[in-house]
Amino acid sequence: LGLLTLAELEGLYKRYFEYIRKKYPRKKILFLHFPTVLDNRKQFIERGAVILKIINKLSLEYENLISINIPEENVSPHEDDDFPYHYGKETYEAFLKEINSYLL
Numbered sequence: 054l055g056l057l058t059l060a061e062l063e064g065l066y067k068r069y070f071e072y073i074r075k076k077y078p079r080k081k082i083l084f085l086h087f088p089t090v091l092d093n094r095k096q097f098i099e100r101g102a103v104i105l106k107i108i109n110k111l112s113l114e115y116e117n118l119i120s121i122n123i124p125e126e127n128v129s130p131h132e133d134d135d136f137p138y139h140y141g142k143e144t145y146e147a148f149l150k151e152i153n154s155y156l157l
Contacts (some may be wrong), residue, residue: 069116084108084151086122088126091130092137119155123147
């Protein structure tokens with residue numbers, strides 16, 4: 054419980070990005086997708102896929118929105134923590150490389 058429904062996500066994201074565009078018209082929005090490859094819960098894997106699809110679609114409409122998703126092969130678990138959204142050094146380095154490609 055406590056999660057927004059998948060049906061309402063696109064409209065809410067659109068409203069949020071519209072607000073950001075009006076308030077900060079020249080600022081880039083980097084949307085980092087949390088990889089779900091280490092998660093075995095179907096609900097969150099599906100949710101991640103839907104969010105990726107929504108953000109990729111909206112990035113075509115909002116030129117300042119940049120969708121950043123790293124390949125599964127670049128995702129590694131944290132060395133000392135088995136929570137599926139705590140990643141290893143290689144994962145963060147892959148994100149950094151992607152972020153830098155849009156900022157530099």
